[in-house]
Ligand SMILES: O=C(O)C1=C[C@@H](OP(=O)(O)O)[C@@H](O)[C@H](O)C1
């Protein structure tokens with residue numbers, strides 16, 4: 001795809017699509033709860049539709065009614081074998097959370113996915129779940145998908161100290177814990193997104209969070225709910241960065257999810273002297289309007305407990321740093337190596353192709369500021385977030401063309417990304 005370059009400015013309003021993490025979970029919790037769950041602003045992207053189709057294959061009635069997705073939950077016990085392997089596509093969230101969710105069933109499920117999923121580590125969920133009594137194996141004795149989950153109805157609760165900061169691992173254990181007998185306690189390495197904990201409470205379950213320790217008693221029964229999915233801050237991030245680095249820009253982003261566990265990018269933009277305002281905050285729905293304007297940015301350091309609060313935004317934050325005054329150092333982000341692609345190497349290589357000085361390190365990136373980006377051929381490596389970051393980078397290229405291969409990957413989390421971007425462009 002030939003990307004739009006050399007624009008005069010970006011102005012206007014965007015309503016970004018629904019949050020990916022919350023959309024996945026609303027289907028999963030709707031499926032294991034009793035009664036109807038109605039989901040507003042569900043993200044109809046490839047990853048989340050994959051989760052929806054998966055639960056239909058497990059015998060759950062799910063349909064679209066006007067603007068809502070309706071899940072007719074009949075409780076965990078009503079889930080049925082899909083008989084055939086289920087293809088979850090590109091979604092790490094689906095495969096990891098559902099491995100925990102299905103560990104306590106009385107049937108066997110095989111979960112497969114695309115080429116990228118087949119390279120993503122699964123021991124991080126398989127090992128703790130086995131301690132709870134689960135029977136899960138990877139492909140030919142490895143830790144990689146396809147995963148075979150031989151359901152074990154007698155799971156036991158346990159205390160698990162997490163070796164990685166991962167909301168997917170935490171959520172897989174909590175979902176298994178909801179079916180297990182006794183207490184399940186997870187101690188996090190760093191705090192990660194807490195949508196699973198929020199949803200357990202919203203669906204009438206009991207869960208206690210004290211600092212980095214999360215505890216629940218199993219088994220628990222949940223009740224269907226109305227879920228209002230806020231816009232995805234990880235999708236909004238591309239327009240936040242675009243508005244800050246493209247001259248003559250002002251972008252208003254409506255209904256953006258603002259859970260404290262996800263707002264690291266806003267903290268970083270402020271640290272970098274970016275002009276960003278939050279208005280219309282809704283503390284119940286944890287959402288609000290975010291307004292950004294072209295800014296004089298300065299470099300910064302990003303690491304430690306900030307990393308899980310902006311993990312998926314790091315490629316586009318690296319782009320932001322190429323336009324700041326001074327150096328930016330990103331550290332403690334080795335988790336980026338095991339995403340859809342190795343995002344440390346991919347970010348460095350593609351931004352280097354566009355003339356930026358970006359160095360890949362063991363656990364992050366070092367980015368020189370005030371770089372002029374130039375025409376090039378770049379690839380998303382089939383990774384949605386890489387594709388969107390490169391489309392934003394192209395906007396500030398002044399001469400020549402930027403061609404992006406595997407641009408279609410954006411449909412994983414933001415099917416209308418290019419349409420929404422074009423609405424803002426002042427040529
Ligand atoms: O729980 C979730 O919904 C997610 C957790 C994060 O992954 P990790 O748990 O692997 O950090 C994030 O990168 C992913 O996009 C969504």
Ligand SMILES: C=C(OP(=O)(O)O)C(=O)O
Nearest residue numbers: 090091092093312339340
């Ligand atoms: C890492 C991501 O998702 P997942 O792990 O669900 O594939 C992402 O959306 O950036």
